[in-house]
Amino acid sequence: MPEPDSIDSQRLAYDDVGRGQPILFIHGYPLSRALWQPQVQALSAYARAIAPDLPGFGQSAPVARKATIDAYADDCAYLLKILGIRQKVIVCGLSMGGYVAFAFYRRYPEMVGGLILASTRAGADSAEGKANRDKAIALAQKEGAQAIARAMLPKMLAPQSYSAKPGLAAAVRAMMVTASLEGITGALAAMRDRPDSTDMLATIHVPTLILHGEQDQIMPPSEAEAMRAAIPSSALTILPNAGHMPNMEQPDAFNRNIIEFINVQR
Numbered sequence: 001m002p003e004p005d006s007i008d009s010q011r012l013a014y015d016d017v018g019r020g021q022p023i024l025f026i027h028g029y030p031l032s033r034a035l036w037q038p039q040v041q042a043l044s045a046y047a048r049a050i051a052p053d054l055p056g057f058g059q060s061a062p063v064a065r066k067a068t069i070d071a072y073a074d075d076c077a078y079l080l081k082i083l084g085i086r087q088k089v090i091v092c093g094l095s096m097g098g099y100v101a102f103a104f105y106r107r108y109p110e111m112v113g114g115l116i117l118a119s120t121r122a123g124a125d126s127a128e129g130k131a132n133r134d135k136a137i138a139l140a141q142k143e144g145a146q147a148i149a150r151a152m153l154p155k156m157l158a159p160q161s162y163s164a165k166p167g168l169a170a171a172v173r174a175m176m177v178t179a180s181l182e183g184i185t186g187a188l189a190a191m192r193d194r195p196d197s198t199d200m201l202a203t204i205h206v207p208t209l210i211l212h213g214e215q216d217q218i219m220p221p222s223e224a225e226a227m228r229a230a231i232p233s234s235a236l237t238i239l240p241n242a243g244h245m246p247n248m249e250q251p252d253a254f255n256r257n258i259i260e261f262i263n264v265q266r
């Protein structure tokens with residue numbers, strides 16, 4: 001394993017709760033490990049939940065190095081190393097965290113016992129998508145994290161979640177506005193430049209659980225269906241009444257799926 005800018009990696013803030021099968025929870029953009037609050041405690045009776053803040057997000061300081069999806073995967077691998085974890089881990093990534101999960105599997109297959117891919121997709125950005133990343137970088141540089149939060153918040157949840165669970169939108173916004181400018185612009189460039197993981201899907205030989213909100217306004221459920229069709233040992237659950245953040249919008253159903261997944265591996 002490459003030794004990343006070790007001092008920076010050791011400054012990652014993380015939660016490490018529970019015992020048993022380790023699950024590495026990787027948050028999406030522009031969020032933080034607070035995303036996984038509904039999982040970390042609830043699953044600690046079944047597993048060891050490890051949830052870092054990626055550099056520049058939550059309580060992790062930005063790093064000087066260029067942000068890439070591979071570098072995020074290296075940071076996660078390094079964290080597992082300094083926690084002394086030798087057992088294979090289940091890697092659970094939501095959205096951008098899913099892109100990191102693909103990179104983690106590509107770079108450290110021997111460390112992975114299973115994958116949970118939530119609200120994510122395998123493909124790279126289209127030309128239009130890349131141009132939108134550049135526009136978002138310019139917006140962040142001009143107007144900061146608040147502007148990014150304003151633009152993204154209306155798409156993060158299922159339409160009915162905003163009225164049914166008013167606290168949720170506030171919690172999502174709080175994560176977004178905590179992100180540093182370096183974290184935001186770094187992640188946007190990292191997502192823009194990430195490789196296409198579509199060809200890799202058929203080579204994934206660990207059990208894979210795909211979870212997706214039925215009303216995801218950012219990634220259509222067809223992305224999840226395409227991954228299900230291409231990954232040999234995979235199962236898909238589409239969660240009703242959930243958008244891009246099914247783990248927060250439908251935590252009981254999300255967690256139940258994870259517990260069943262862990263139990264099948266035993």
Ligand code: MLT
Nearest residue numbers: 028029095096097191218
């Ligand atoms: C995320 O939720 O992590 C992002 O929306 C992913 C993306 O923009 O591709």
